[in-house]
Amino acid sequence: xxxxxxxxxxxFIVGFNGMSGTVTKSLYIVSGSLLSVDNNLSPxxxxxxxxxxxxxxxxxxxxxxxxxxxxxxxxDLVDHGFVIxxxxxxxxxxxxxxxxxxxxxxSSGVFIYHDSQEYPKYTYLGLAGLIVVKDHSQxxxxxxxxxxxxxxxxxxxxxxxxxxxxxxxxxxxxxxxxNPNINMDTLARITGSIGDTLHLQIANTGQxxxxxxxxxxxxxIKYSSKxxxxxxxEKDTFPIYPMETMTIQIIPDKSGEYPVHDHNLAAVTGNNxxxxxxxxxxxxxx
Ligand SMILES: [Cu+2]
Numbered sequence: 418x419x420x421x422x423x424x425x426x427x428x429f430i431v432g433f434n435g436m437s438g439t440v441t442k443s444l445y446i447v448s449g450s451l452l453s454v455d456n457n458l459s460p461x462x463x464x465x466x467x468x469x470x471x472x473x474x475x476x477x478x479x480x481x482x483x484x485x486x487x488x489x490x491x492x493d494l495v496d497h498g499f500v501i502x503x504x505x506x507x508x509x510x511x512x513x514x515x516x517x518x519x520x521x522x523x524s525s526g527v528f529i530y531h532d533s534q535e536y537p538k539y540t541y542l543g544l545a546g547l548i549v550v551k552d553h554s555q556x557x558x559x560x561x562x563x564x565x566x567x568x569x570x571x572x573x574x575x576x577x578x579x580x581x582x583x584x585x586x587x588x589x590x591x592x593x594x595x596n597p598n599i600n601m602d603t604l605a606r607i608t609g610s611i612g613d614t615l616h617l618q619i620a621n622t623g624q625x626x627x628x629x630x631x632x633x634x635x636x637x638i639k640y641s642s643k644x645x646x647x648x649x650x651e652k653d654t655f656p657i658y659p660m661e662t663m664t665i666q667i668i669p670d671k672s673g674e675y676p677v678h679d680h681n682l683a684a685v686t687g688n689n690x691x692x693x694x695x696x697x698x699x700x701x702x703x
Contacts, residue, residue, distance in 0.1 A: 437482035437521075443467075444475065445490045446497050446510070446532070446544065451570070453588045454595035454687040459567040460574035461543040464530070468492055472593035474530075474546025476559045476604065476618075481525045481552045487518040498534040501548065502660065503642060507533070525552040526640045527618050527662035537581070537624055538573055540660075541565070543593075545622035547662070557616045559604045562657065562695065563623040564589045564684065584624055589684040589694035596685070596696035607699040611672055617665045621657040627684060627695065628656040631667070633675030634699065640664035654680055669701040 449470030451461035464474045468490070479485060489499045491510040499516060500507045503526070508516045522528075531545035547561055564586035569579050591599045600606045609615045616639065621627050630653060637651045642662040657663055678685055679695035687693030 437484065438480070439484045439486055440477070440479055441486045442475075442477055443488045443490065444499075444530075446493050448493050448574075451543065451565070451593065453567070454598065454693045455690065457567055457588075457688065459565065459570035461570065462493065462497075462532075462539065463543045464489070464546055472543075474543070474561065476546065476561075477530070477548040478557075479522050479548065479550045481550055482521070482523065483550070484519060484521045485548070487520070488515055489518065490515040496534065497532045497539060497544065500531055500533040502529045502531070502662075504528060506530075509534070522548070522550040525550045526642065527620055527664055528642075529620050529622060529660060529662060531622065537659075540622060541624060542570060542573060545620075547618065547620045549618045551616075553614075553616075555614045555616060556609060557618055558607045560591045560617060560619045560629075561593070562591060562619065562621040562627045562629075562679075563593070564625050564627075564695075565623075581624065586623070586625060587686075587688045589627075589679060589687065591695055591697065595687045595693050597693075599695075599697040606697060607667070607677065608701070609669060610702050611669050613669065615667045615669070617667065618662075619655075619657055619665065620662045621659055624659050625684070626656055626658050626681075628654055628680040629665075629677065630654045630680040631675070631677050631699070633671070633673060633701075634667050634669055636665035636667045638663060639666045667699075669699075672701045672703045674698050674700045 444464040445468045447465050447470040448462040450458040491497050528548040532539035566586050641647050685692050685694040
């Protein structure tokens, strides 16, 4: 038996017989530049798997009952914070310092980890990702929804202030990419076959509401951080508010390629060019 198969079986057993595991992970706060769909560069800060900057914040996957052992390193020159929403984690990290976080996740769902210092400044500048806690081993896709205005990134990064009530974002991203690049992200692009049970794990870490519209299929809300009473609702459009998370389950009844996009037309643009925004397609094979 190969090690990979053995590891998969162990993960399955650990996830489903009540024996919980420990997932050990490190995150590095690193500043760099966000490359937008039209090759514009904006100052950006993210959590990374190692001290090298990437545009995307890692997705941390757990099974229900798992304990997360997490080291967070601040390689930046200013203070940052580390918060996991909806669980009791909130820590300050001095420049060059690191913190250890241990947290058990007793229920399934999508949890945002982010830097809440001077909120929304550092969350807006990129420091926000997803922790997904599952109670199944079915296929999952992951969307970290966000938007930004390049001028504001420059202003905030250089110590300036902005008036959040005048927020006018120009770029709209899923996992830090815009159309047509979203479909190249295998974590983001929803693919499967007729009858599969697919899960879309969504967090809105931006400052605008994003209303996700599915063509071709309806989805069922399986988790909602903001409106637990909406669990079980079947629809084709899902408004997701800033810092809200949601799990949508789709069981495709036909094959084809259909758009999935933000229903707000402005959010399907990139610096006013259509359709360079929050637009993807779901691809279902027979
Ligand atoms: Cu639509």
